[in-house]
Amino acid sequence: MKAGESSDLFSALGRANGEKPTPFSFVQLSDAHVGFNGPPDPLGTKAFERAVDMINALPQRPDLVLFTGDLTHDTEDRDVHVQRMKQFQEISRRINVPMIKHVPGEHDAGLDSGALYREFFGDSSYSFDHRGVHFVALDNVSRAKPEVGKEQLAWLTKDLARFPKTAPIVVFTHRPLFDLRPDWEWFTSDGDEVMNVLSGYDNVTVLYGHIHRDDEHQTGAIHHYAARSLVFAFPDPVGVSGPRKPVPFDKDHPFKNLGIRTVSFAGKAQPGSAALSVEDIELTAREFRGINGVQQILRNPNV
């Protein structure tokens, strides 16, 4: 894009969205697994609740929260799973943001093809526009296998067709859309086909969960970011052979490797770079309070 074209682009995008692009921020949360109570994490929903407090204390109120799956932990007892969904909603409603959007993880939707999830949260794939950014929720868990499926791929292609090549697009999903570690089920079998659709656009960011650790990857011009979990962490897969094992619980640092992600949209074109900037913030066990506390966390996220 040449200098001077950005205003034309965003004017066009504003018409497509019905909104003018303006700066804003949002938060990504992932993998709370409400209802999980086994090792390695004995703290249940404490990290999730801590994340809510931290979001509510952010200096700048985010416009929305995206939750990238595994809201709850699976169970074959439907009544118990209903209670877990309700508990997730009860905690997430404490977040002081105007809008919360979700996609399911396999622990929410893998056993019943997403039926209960949809009762609570509506469609598992959809899109919406917010302040000049097009958001797309992709479901790669409800078919029980790690795949998006041809029907959703056709919908995605059609959904994006109205946008110019330079439109800022955020895709949020649960599993990685590339082969991160297939033998740990960190992949989506038809992820390449999703990439083929998205590769027609210059400013695509994919936010996902599932791997319980932050990770950054690039496919062509597409940036992929994995979020930390809110229950327990998995290790860096590089150099680890054999089956995956969670990072052991550290009672001295109970929220170590768990966290939230803030994402900022500058509201203007950034040719040659990602349209969004991300920052990962590790949860802390200390009882920080108010803006000063959060600023302390932001200055030293490893406290």
Add this chain to the structure above:
Amino acid sequence: MSAVKPFLSRFVTIICLGGLVTLNGVARVHADGIPVIEITAKRFAFSPDNISLKKGQTVKLRVHSEDVTHGFFLRPLKLDEEIPAGETIEVTVTPDMVGTFTTICDHFCGANHGNMNMTIVVE
């Protein structure tokens, strides 16, 4: 003599099979002469959980689900099968690379699904 020939043929086949496959589970020879390895999938494990194959030598894997639907996925050997509940699937594989590979169930089958895997060693 006619009775001895089939016996010898079968004996030789069994000897060859011993060279093809290290058997931690049950194996037999299919009617077409290809060794068969029987694998059972049951939440949340495969049995046997470790088999050894030879590079370039064809085997049939017969995978039976004893309970719910399971997956049988291993990208390097191009295995991507679904085993419906209570059914048996058969897949023929000729490994073209050596190594130790983790095969996973990639059809979500319950709480401990993430740990349902087995090892295939190709020598």
